[in-house]
Amino acid sequence: MLPWARSASPPGESARVLAPVKVVSGSHSDYTPAMRVVLKLGTSVLTAGTDRLHRPRLVDLMRAVAAVRAQGHEVALVTSGAVTAGWEALGFPPRERTLAEKQFLSAVGQGRLMHIYESLAELYGLRTAQLLLTADDFRERTRYLNARTTFENCLRRGVLPIVNENDTVALEEVKVGDNDTLSAFVANLVEADLLLILTDAPGLYTADPRVEPGATLIPEVARVTPEIWALAGGAGSARGTGGMHTKIQAAEIATRAGTPVVIAPGDVPDVLVRVVGGEQLGTRFLAHGSRLEARKRWILAEVASGRLALDEGAARAVRERGGSLLPAGIRQVEGNFARGHTVRLIAPGGEEIARGLSRYSAADLRQLVGRHSREIEGLLGYTYGPEAVHRDDLVRL
Numbered sequence: 001m002l003p004w005a006r007s008a009s010p011p012g013e014s015a016r017v018l019a020p021v022k023v024v025s026g027s028h029s030d031y032t033p034a035m036r037v038v039l040k041l042g043t044s045v046l047t048a049g050t051d052r053l054h055r056p057r058l059v060d061l062m063r064a065v066a067a068v069r070a071q072g073h074e075v076a077l078v079t080s081g082a083v084t085a086g087w088e089a090l091g092f093p094p095r096e097r098t099l100a101e102k103q104f105l106s107a108v109g110q111g112r113l114m115h116i117y118e119s120l121a122e123l124y125g126l127r128t129a130q131l132l133l134t135a136d137d138f139r140e141r142t143r144y145l146n147a148r149t150t151f152e153n154c155l156r157r158g159v160l161p162i163v164n165e166n167d168t169v170a171l172e173e174v175k176v177g178d179n180d181t182l183s184a185f186v187a188n189l190v191e192a193d194l195l196l197i198l199t200d201a202p203g204l205y206t207a208d209p210r211v212e213p214g215a216t217l218i219p220e221v222a223r224v225t226p227e228i229w230a231l232a233g234g235a236g237s238a239r240g241t242g243g244m245h246t247k248i249q250a251a252e253i254a255t256r257a258g259t260p261v262v263i264a265p266g267d268v269p270d271v272l273v274r275v276v277g278g279e280q281l282g283t284r285f286l287a288h289g290s291r292l293e294a295r296k297r298w299i300l301a302e303v304a305s306g307r308l309a310l311d312e313g314a315a316r317a318v319r320e321r322g323g324s325l326l327p328a329g330i331r332q333v334e335g336n337f338a339r340g341h342t343v344r345l346i347a348p349g350g351e352e353i354a355r356g357l358s359r360y361s362a363a364d365l366r367q368l369v370g371r372h373s374r375e376i377e378g379l380l381g382y383t384y385g386p387e388a389v390h391r392d393d394l395v396r397l
């Protein structure tokens with residue numbers, strides 16, 4: 001059994017029944033459970049170190065996707081490359097790094113990028129779907145559920161979902177911001193068995209290998225600790241967005257929700273087939289425990305839009321008993337969020353101890369700070385219940 005293979009779906013979720021499949025020779029075993037894989041392709045991989053989208057590289061990648069699909073695995077693609085495709089289409093104008101310029105280039109390039117994927121997919125008998133997402137799609141429960149249904153339909157009906165951030169409408173404050181993080185959100189959304197992030201480095205190194213030639217590969221990471229964070233260098237390659245930092249962030253998000261992550265080199269032939277077949281390539285981040293219940297998974301995948309500072313008693317109740325948070329235990333409300341949004345619960349020492357869905361908006365909670373729950377209706381004129389964050393909507397960290 002592969003380290004990331006999981007046999008059961010959590011209660012209350014639709015079980016994804018995938019039959020065991022025969023895998024390529026040379027892997028750990030002849031049979032492996034079918035997996036749902038999210039494959040993230042960064043600009044560095046798609047360009048193969050050049051200025052433009054590297055068609056031969058894209059052909060190889062699509063062939064690999066078709067191969068693992070033929071083995072019975074499911075694949076969702078998270079792809080960058082729209083900005084590069086736009087830049088290429090406009091004849092490589094001088095590069096500006098402004099958000100507006102990137103949005104413009106992305107608008108020019110996204111259709112072209114999809115066109116390339118569609119033509120290649122057709123060669124291998126695959127059908128594709130385009131899903132353009134932003135942070136709001138993971139923050140709003142209804143949008144999240146709609147996106148999940150669309151993914152499910154694609155995967156169940158044999159269509160390859162191709163995802164990118166909807167750059168054109170993604171304002172700075174509502175952007176996921178980079179496709180590494182987006183791929184982790186997608187992995188959580190589809191409850192992936194593996195998130196494979198391909199890039200131009202052979203994996204996570206002890207230091208940025210561009211800067212320190214003596215750096216060595218870290219084959220396995222059990223936990224994303226401060227020491228691991230410290231290994232990420234700067235912003236990455238000339239055209240990439242986040243460097244190793246956003247990849248570690250993605251690994252943390254996905255592994256916390258029970259999905260293992262592999263960061264592997266995009267230039268190794270058949271890397272997708274080999275990693276899915278169980279070969280040790282690049283850096284593997286082990287999943288923490290089992291999958292969380294779907295609602296809790298969603299809470300973790302979300303961008304938290306506010307912070308609630310707790311008093312000692314409330315912090316203890318949340319930390320030790322996983323109890324609900326009542327308005328009486330809140331000392332301060334930071335940020336602006338609507339009812340139903342995710343907030344961080346902060347202990348008096350400043351440590352984030354939990355994340356949860358707020359039953360009240362930030363404006364409402366500011367009126368309720370330190371007050372008894374029976375006062376809620378009198379103060380607001382309505383009530384959504386005695387808890388600020390109900391224990392069922394709370395994930396302890």
Ligand SMILES: Nc1ncnc2c1ncn2[C@@H]1O[C@H](COP(=O)(O)OP(=O)(O)O)[C@@H](O)[C@H]1O
Pocket residue numbers: 041042043044045198199200201203204205206207208209210231232233234235236237238239240241242243244245
């Ligand atoms: N500790 C590290 N190990 C490996 N690569 C690192 C590390 N720190 C920084 N990097 C840089 O991250 C880059 C990959 O990130 P990025 O350019 O954003 O790629 P992508 O387009 O695939 O997202 C590598 O080329 C490398 O220079």
Ligand SMILES: N[C@@H](CCC(=O)OP(=O)(O)O)C(=O)O
Pocket residue numbers: 041042043044079080081082083084106164165167177178179180239240241242243
């Ligand atoms: N959405 C952008 C890519 C953003 C991004 O995160 O890029 P990368 O670091 O190369 O994965 C695009 O399609 O060009």
